[in-house]
Amino acid sequence: MKNIKNEILAWVDDNASDLSDWHQTIFNYGETAWREYKSCAWYVNRLREEGFEVEEGSGGMPTAFCAVWKNGDGPTIGSYAEYDAVPGNCQAADTVQRARDNLSEHAGGHTDPHSALGISSLGGLLAAKKMMEQYNIPGTLKYFGEPAEKVRGSKPIHAANGYYDDLDAAISFHPFYMLPLSNTTRWNTHCGAAYAMIYTFECKEPETWLSQSDEADSPIAASHASARAPGANDALMQMYGTSKLLKESMVAAGTGWSMNECILTAGQATADNLPAQIAQIQYIMRVPDLEMAETVTRVLDQNAAAAAQISHCSWKKDWVCKSRPGLPNHVMAQLTYDNLEFVGAPKFNEGKAAVKKAQEIQRNLGLDEMDAPFMTECEELISPQDAERELRKQLPEWQKNFTSDDYTEFCWHAPTVRLYIARPTLKAPDNGKKYPAWVMNALGGIPETIDPMILCASKTIGNTIIDLLTKPEVLAKAKEEFEERTGGVGGENWIAPQCDYPSPHNFRWPEYIETERGVEWWIPKN
Known part of the structure; x- marks a missing residue:
């Protein structure tokens, strides 16, 4: 040997x-x-x-x-x-x-x-x-x-x-x-365990944000002079800010854990009087155990719901990771x-x-x-x-x-x-x-x-x-x-796979692209 x-x-x-x-x-x-x-x-x-x-x-x-x-x-x-x-x-x-x-x-x-x-x-x-x-x-x-x-x-x-x-x-x-x-x-x-997810906010019906009496006589059906719906960017920022502010309330003090975020998609509109249609933010938490991961996730879900409500958006969550x-x-x-x-x-x-x-x-x-x-x-x-x-x-x-x-x-x-x-x-x-x-x-x-x-x-x-x-x-x-x-696979102390979602590869992950200039990062060199 x-x-x-x-x-x-x-x-x-x-x-x-x-x-x-x-x-x-x-x-x-x-x-x-x-x-x-x-x-x-x-x-x-x-x-x-x-x-x-x-x-x-x-x-x-x-x-x-x-x-x-x-x-x-x-x-x-x-x-x-x-x-x-x-x-x-x-x-x-x-x-x-x-x-x-x-x-x-x-x-x-x-x-x-x-x-x-x-x-x-x-x-x-x-x-x-x-x-x-x-x-x-x-x-x-x-x-x-x-x-x-x-x-x-x-x-x-x-x-x-x-x-x-x-x-x-x-x-x-x-x-x-x-x-x-x-x-x-x-x-x-x-x-330890890790959970990662993407929250998507969409402003699908901006025209229902406010009902203003002066719009009845407007020659434009959706007047650019009207107050616009907050939209998806605002929802994302509310989610971002609220989750930062409430971080110390997510789990007990003295617990070793971390949470980071990354904005994947934002905007989809010009700097005009139009609300952003879609915005996406990813969170990943690194925690000692699954119970803590579930607790943090519940708080994030509540934050997403609140951010969507005040910004006139819908929201959904897609999983990126549930690891044991x-x-x-x-x-x-x-x-x-x-x-x-x-x-x-x-x-x-x-x-x-x-x-x-x-x-x-x-x-x-x-x-x-x-x-x-x-x-x-x-x-x-x-x-x-x-x-x-x-x-x-x-x-x-x-x-x-x-x-x-x-x-x-x-x-x-x-x-x-x-x-x-x-x-x-x-x-x-x-x-x-x-x-x-x-x-x-x-x-x-x-x-x-x-x-x-x-x-x-x-x-x-x-x-x-x-x-x-x-x-x-x-x-x-x-x-x-x-x-x-x-106790063996399926045994008393065994933890089963937590994954109940498909591969999340279709999101807007940063990547290299090919343009007339050749192959480059999606953010150009100059």
């Missing part, structure tokens, strides 16, 4: 150039939620070339997929790629702040970066597949394309449509985004961490090319260059138990879940691990200043700085897959723990 694990490491190293090039492709696509057309197509084509059977548009989502490769009868191990970027973060893989070539700074860009998330899991998957072929290891690899994670979009839909039901175990990887969750796995405190809180699995967490120990933490300060790029960034910002510019924690392992203890210091005892990500959907269908590998992060400047946000985004795209994370994660994931396929006693223990925590 040790030979196979070393061969996994060797395979990843031998294919490091391909993995780096693949990542550059996805990073530079920079496509945002529900509009990841090129990114999804790239994965579909790559997987088919590797011998996978691929279902495109899985779960009714145009930019999702489900890929399966089978090597005889054996366990089914699941993993996934994410590839959605974030609007307004169009940073080039460069040491200065600039948008990617020929694009507006408002275009999409990878922040976490999901581009590296997907290529890392793909690298581990393909490394494990190679070993399965070479040593005739039976089993099935099931790999998902998961769009729109930034709005917690696809995994609740895949789960509700049965795509995870045949998994024996699942591996979730994410580049680290906060300490102490760097080069470790989650132990007890997994991510995460569930621990200690067997999976320890197994994956053991493989991370075997691989070792990524090294950034040892790479001359990575250090040079980091120093260029510091110099371009007018800061003193550091001999070892990357955070020490990026190159150190922390056990899941130690990371748990550090994480719990900032949380109340009652809170079981913290932060948000929809990998949690896998947790209720199969034993699941959440793996974090350090992404390149610079040490704080000595003068107390903070790096601008573009620096982290750039480091996530520069090959010299992000590749060490991709290689480390690929090796760890590949070896974990092989362990799950060749150590039936370990997989049995993981499944036994899953049964104990849930």
Whole structure:
């Protein structure tokens, strides 16, 4: 077995150039939620070339997929790629702040970066597949394309449509985004629930807003001199303002949660004496549990109804996401961490090319260059138990879940691990200043700085897959723990999928468009 694990490491190293090039492709696509057309197509084509059977548009989502490769009868191990970027973060893989070539700074860009998330899991998957072929290891690899994670979009839909039901175990990887969750796995405190929805306001009958006696003699049926209906923009602003004002009344004080909003559609009228016909606002809440999500949703619904009434509009709510809180699995967490120990933490300060790029960034910002510019924690392992203890210091005892990500959907269908590998992060400047946000985004795209994370994660994931396929006693223990925590699928403590809505891809999500000027972001460069 040790030979196979070393061969996994060797395979990843031998294919490091391909993995780096693949990542550059996805990073530079920079496509945002529900509009990841090129990114999804790239994965579909790559997987088919590797011998996978691929279902495109899985779960009714145009930019999702489900890929399966089978090597005889054996366990089914699941993993996934994410590839959605974030609007307004169009940073080039460069040491200065600039948008990617020929694009507006408002275009999409990878922040976490999901581009590296997907290529890392793909690298581990393909490394494990190679070993399965070479040593005739039976089993099935099931790999998902998961769009729109930034709005917690696809995994609740895949789960509700049965795509995870045949998994024996699942591996979730994410580049680290906060300490102490760097080069470790989650132990007890997994991510929480998330609800996201779009409220649509429409002013369908503006002519019924007021009945004025002087209109009877007007030569114009709907006089422009009349008082106009408030309309949809006013409803949206009422919704926005009221929800901000009442935020502290939505849940109990001292509760760790967050809520953010995004205006998707507004106006549909000129600056004339005509009311706006339609306006849409999206909310997403990240909360510890489903009960809290339902409470916040009730308040938002009341706010929408009140805003619509005073603005002479109708309103409706469409769901974007209902994701469940995460569930621990200690067997999976320890197994994956053991493989991370075997691989070792990524090294950034040892790479001359990575250090040079980091120093260029510091110099371009007018800061003193550091001999070892990357955070020490990026190159150190922390056990899941130690990371748990550090994480719990900032949380109340009652809170079981913290932060948000929809990998949690896998947790209720199969034993699941959440793996974090350090992404390149610079040490704080000595003068107390903070790096601008573009620096982290750039480091996530520069090959010299992000590749060490991709290689480390690929090796760890590949070896974990092989362990799950060749150590039936370990997989049995993981499944036994899953049964104990849930009572089994449908059991007493099991939470069923909350998704009862279709894919919300038809809304006006920000996207790239093609005009006479070529392909550009919907907000032009100039």
